[in-house]
Amino acid sequence: MSAIPSNPSAQLTARAAVAPRNLPEATTEPAWVKWLLIGTALGFLALFLFVPLAIVFVEAFKKGAGVYLAAITDPDALSAIKLTLIAAGISVPLNLVFGIAAAWCIAKFDFRGKNVLLTLIDLPFSVSPVISGLIYVLVFGLQGWFGEWLRDHDLKVIFAVPGIVLATVFVTFPFVARELIPLMQAQGTEQEEAARVLGANGWQIFRRVTLPNVKWALLYGVILCNARAMGEFGAVSVVSGHIRGSTNTMPLHIEILYNEYQFAASFAVASLLAGLALVTLVLKFLVEQRVKSQLKVQERSE
């Protein structure tokens, strides 16, 4: 009992006198450590992120705006831009429909084999882009499963536009599903069940209840899916055949120009894709803010 101080108020004042000086140091680092860490982080990011991004635009305009404009309005460049838009225009909607279907059954129902299905959906992310192209060559190429049948019917998949679209669909396969599934799982099924009890049909439930709840995550998935679709290089390179003005996408066009030492033209086309990447990051940032505020509203209402 002698350990208990006889005069508590004296102890309190003693502690109060020490506290303001010691407290901030308990869970923060000294200023020099803090600024050393910030400096290290920014140095690393500058070396590996900011400077590579900057050099794309610097090199693109190195020989003046005339060369830049000529490079991006060249017929081969325009046809590459067109093909890139076509590939993204087909693969993004396909993967959007798939993402919604997959998220609906995985998030709203409890069934056997769900975890296996989830793993399989993620599979394309762990496959090298080159292999993503290779497998379609094995199926549709001349030596592949359907090669002779396609040749006999005068159809071309590999070294033609359908192969490019297929390879793009494969590499962007999981994007929308991955964004939707965790959010829809977190939202549960109560609202949809209430709508059902009130007499709504499946389409009405989806359009009026589910869709408004997930629209920002859906948009986020589409943005990421589109960025990857337009920028895919390895997979498309294997199936494209590199025919100028016909089966070249923008990334492949960049490679050809670069290998021909037309650096300014190559960086000019690259700057368009770098611009797209920056727009993607801005949209992603805006949508993330929306999703965050939406989650906060939901937490408060629960």
Add this chain to the structure above:
Amino acid sequence: MFFSRTLLKRHSVLPGFDLALGFTLLYLGFIVLIPLSAAFLKTFTMTWPAFWDAVTSPRVLASYRLTFGASVAAALLNAFFGLIVAWVLVRYEFPAKRVIDALVDLPFALPTAVAGIALTALYAQNGWIGSHLPFKVSFTPIGVFVALTFIGLPFVVRTLQPVLEDLHKEIEEAAATLGASRLQTFTKVIFPIITPALLTGFALAFARALGEYGSVIFIAGNMPLVSEITPLLIITKLEQYDYTGATAIAVVMLVSAFLLLLAINGLQAWTRARQGR
């Protein structure tokens, strides 16, 4: 009606299960599973010695060494600096912090070919960075390492950030109260908590680097036995119409990637368990 009778664990009033699951499986099968199985079926047409020779020739072995070695090195560098970047972004305030935070995702958004030519121009001997270095980077194995560092950069930062944000200040205060220095608090209290997430980020960056092609081929120089990565070797074999040889190497890469995927799933479960979720 088939799926709802056989697979559903409990009845649901919501409609659309059969249609949604049916479409999901069909699409998954046609786009992913059947084409992927083509790679494995193709190798079954090879005899075992032929397969073994194809995947262990000196040129292929050299490409494994480079691909796996440079991927591990790049993922290690990213683990170290990624931890610092994540810590700085979560704990400190400084100018332009939100812009920098958003830019960390750049390697996800920037097409690999663009990254490839940009890094090559920077690290070439007459480039902004390359001209200040005493050794050659572009067109050597170090170039491969630089490109793989770029594309793996966001993984460690993005897996660590949420874990650092969730750390309770109380445990750090408790450590300080018990007399721990700030360094001890970090190494003995904070670091053990974030270890699973750090390992997950490392594994994700490593897995991404293993299959990378676009950003590497510009900067690597692609000399056989020296700076030739495995994905490029697959393309080289394809261009020589050696489909079985290309597929055999692809299967080795696919199996390594799937094993990594299993390891990553395990690590993520561990991360969640550590966080008590």
